[in-house]
Every structure is written in C-alpha cells, then in structure tokens.
Amino acid sequence: MPVDIDIEETCVTAYISGEIDHHNAAQLRRKIDEAVEAAYPQILILDFGAVTFMDSSGIGLVMGRYKLMRDLCGRIDIQNAPRAIGKVMRMAGIEKLISAEREDKRI
Amino acid sequence: MKPINEMKLSFESRSCNESFARSAVAAFIAVLDPNVEEISDIKTAVSEAVTNCIVHGYRDGIGVVYIHVKIFEGAKVVIIIKDKGCGIGDVKKAMEPLYTTCETGERAGLGFSIMESFMDKLKVRSRPGKGTSVTLEKSIVSKGK
Numbered sequence: 001m002p003v004d005i006d007i008e009e010t011c012v013t014a015y016i017s018g019e020i021d022h023h024n025a026a027q028l029r030r031k032i033d034e035a036v037e038a039a040y041p042q043i044l045i046l047d048f049g050a051v052t053f054m055d056s057s058g059i060g061l062v063m064g065r066y067k068l069m070r071d072l073c074g075r076i077d078i079q080n081a082p083r084a085i086g087k088v089m090r091m092a093g094i095e096k097l098i099s100a101e102r103e104d105k106r107i
Numbered sequence: 108m109k110p111i112n113e114m115k116l117s118f119e120s121r122s123c124n125e126s127f128a129r130s131a132v133a134a135f136i137a138v139l140d141p142n143v144e145e146i147s148d149i150k151t152a153v154s155e156a157v158t159n160c161i162v163h164g165y166r167d168g169i170g171v172v173y174i175h176v177k178i179f180e181g182a183k184v185v186i187i188i189k190d191k192g193c194g195i196g197d198v199k200k201a202m203e204p205l206y207t208t209c210e211t212g213e214r215a216g217l218g219f220s221i222m223e224s225f226m227d228k229l230k231v232r233s234r235p236g237k238g239t240s241v242t243l244e245k246s247i248v249s250k251g252k
Binding site (some may be wrong): 021022025029053054055056057059060064083088091092 | 126144221224
C-alpha cells in the first residue's frame, strides 16, 4: 500500500495510492502516524487522488486521523477524492465533519 | 427462477484475499456491461461483506469464505457471501450504523450501512456458533452508460 509523505513546516500531506481496504489500512495508518508524530503539524492533508478503491476501512482511517489531529490541536483535510470515494465518505458524513472543523479553526 | 449464469468461489479468510474476492465478482459480472459506478458499488459491498467474515466471523482463526454469484434474466445479480464462523447474536443491532464490536482496529461500523445503500437489497441470516450469510442484490441497468 503505497503512500508518499510530504512534510512542510506546519503541514503534512499524505498522497495515498491504490486500494484502501481492511488488509492495507493498518500499514497506511502506521506510515501516516509516524510522519505526524515526527512533524507535529497543524494540518494533515490526506490526498486521495490516486486511490482506486475504498471501503469503510478508509472511513476508519480518516476518523482515526481526525481524532489524532484533534488531540494535537490541529485538523485534517481531504483532497482530490474521486467520485466513488466521495460517495463512501458522504455516507459517513466525513465531508460535513471536516468542513465544520475548517470553519471552526480557520487554519 | 433459474439463473442464466452462476459461479462459486471459496477461499481462506486471510485479509490479503479481500482484493481478490471483490475483483473476481466484478470480473464475473462484467459481461452485463455495468458502468463504473455500478462496478464500484458492487465491489465496495462485496468488500464489506468479505471483511466481516474475516474480522468477525472468523475472528479467532482462519476459516473458509464462500461466495456464490447468480445472474438472472434482466441483468439481476444476486451475491451470497457466507462464513461458518461465530455468527451474530443480534443481527438488528449489528446492522445499526456506527455499531461495531471491534475495539482495536479502527472499524467504522458502517459495513452493513454501505451494503444496504450501495445495493438494491440486503438480507442477513445468522446463527450464533453456525455462521452468517449475507445476500446482496442489484440490477445492472446502465448497459455501460
């Protein structure tokens, strides 16, 4: 499960590619959390541009990172989600949650 | 009614087989010329059901996951995904959105909600100690459009 991580001052961006399911979510989670714990960013951006499949394991991944960033007094953002992946996110109300957070923290 | 085509698949409940399972089902129904959204809906629902067998049904070890896909006249697809694992004591409770018994693995508790909303029909039968069977149904209406 490949993920490229880009660290800039206060922002960590994780470019995820391939399929997100129960099998590979754990490895993905570990790599992203390592970067977050090393860089302590204000914002963690999860980029889904190269993700070809996602089931509810992806929701677990996003919610887990949401909680992690909240504990660090930061926030997460999601970008470039393809249509099918957006559909799964909407089911879980993830988009609403994140835009509310964005309004709230203004960072 | 007799199906016009069907296939059966069984494999060990290892998480590395999740991708194989949903791809195999998608490949089998490709002959119905589904569009990208229909394929993606079916793959997602199959992935949820198979993951449930692996994470919950056979939580204490490795068992066999069975998939039976039937295609009926009118491009109706019926997918039965079954395990002979621990079963579900309270199916109604298990199907509630956000309900999960898994406390360690960051499971969202949305598996059944996704199956229900991405497919036309969902039926769950389970007996504690015997196993669980999930029936997913969807008609392919797009003809590739």
